[in-house]
Amino acid sequence: MKTVQSIDRAFSLLEEITRKPAGISDLARSVDLPTSTVARLLYTLEDLGAIVRTADDTTYQIGPALLTMATTVDPTQSLLAVAQPHLLDLVEALGETVGLSIPAGYDVHYIGEADSPHPVQIRDWTGV
Template sequence: MSQTVDRALSILPLLAEGPAGLDQVARRLDVHKSTALRLLRTLHAHGLVHRQQDQRYRLGAALFALAQQAMESLDIREIAHPHLVALNEATGHTVHLAVHEQGEVVYIDKVDSRYPVRMYSRVGRPVAITVAAVAKLLLADLPEPERRALAERLEYPRYTPGSTPDAAAFLAELARVREQGWAQDLGGHEESINCVGAPIRGPDGRVCAAMSISAPNVVVTAEELLRLRPQVLRTAEAISRELSGTAPAGPANSP
């Protein structure tokens, strides 16, 4: 990278800390003020920095627009899929990916298990929002007023004796999920199916998707499935890092 480009790019992290004057920029770059001013003018011409009335510089609107455009162009499913396949190959169990859209939690990807028993879930189909691990993860990240309002307007079907009974129990479960950083559904939707999930975070640190691993208890017990939690968390963290651009592509699990 040329020295000029390197210096110009070094200004952006400085301004991300807050507005800075010409002297401060020059000191941080260890250059003469005339050099710092030339770099700032170039960035200003492209809208990447903005000069305030007090003559200090801050990040420009064009930079935020580029960041937003980049985030919107990310395909979570495309990025996550190789990681989901790797976890499936390492464990043999069904792996799901889900997002929260328009008040529903919907599966957007699924890798089936290699054993004969198949789960009813389908890509594009909403999940059982009050019991599914992926739903708990996505809703737990909502601000508290939104969580409470949502919990109070939901219905609570009794799929099994282990289903969430009411809003108070659901809010308590979401608080627990938010604190521990993972979720489970042990027979809450189908008595014979257990599930462990982990959150996927976007560049802004918010939970933008959730993934889970599921298996019938005729294949593995709930305790055995829970022992796979570290692998599930590693997979979700690897997807999050790749989605945020902080790690190279490549699955965290291998067979």
């Protein structure tokens, strides 16, 4: 699938800034883009609130818009999306229902399952 070059470039800059706040020249070197291109992308990202200038006004860091978006991500759903194909592989290999849970202090939270083909099954309480 064909990607949008400017979005790829902006995302590369965000990844670099996430690792360490940096200025235009350092970012241009790390992503191998012309300084003028990096400056335009940074201006747009800053205008959108995705990044902000640090107190010394020479480097950029992740901004409030990205932080707000990040707080809406449910990490258990991301984990489940990655794990689901493996759960199905286990069901196929074992012929049994497979559950996915995560530790939560002294408790365990069930976040997903893949059912076996057997008519009699043991159920967990996903989300409890």
